[in-house]
Amino acid sequence: MTFEARFDLSDVDWTHMEGGPEYDYPIEFDVAVLGSQADLGTLDLLVRFAPHSHCHFHRHAAATRTLVLQGEHHVFDVGSNGETVHKIKPAGTYSQSPAGDIHMERGGPNGAIVLFNLHSPTGLLFETLDPDHNVLATSTIESMSEGPLMGG
16 A cells, blocks of 8 residues: 655744765755653654755664655664664655664655654653764754754
8 A cells, every 4th residue: 555645734844954064974854843742751743854865863762653754764774783774664654663773864866754753751862973873962852842953
């Protein structure tokens, strides 16, 4: 069964994010926080990836459920042995993952829009990483609710 969601996103309050020259991969995406409940440790957001562009290399500190609404969502999971597994998730793909996933994410040839539902009892959602997995920045339910800071 193929699923292609069509939503009117004209009223969504997007925050545009780009990477600088210090990154060796293209970073361009938009984030829209749909809602959060800090007392329950949850945050829902949309991420709109530009074609073939990534968000920052990161670790999920929250349990995550995703639903690809439009386009293709490419995920490059980094295993504990350093091996990378490339997953292509077309529109309609639903997935769940526990906290701890380390990966790159990007849009496909036409970009992607992905719904993220995050759950973290501590409030920590993401850790932006350098290539050696050192933490460069963190994103929490509080900081994302005030304004997305993925990537610092």
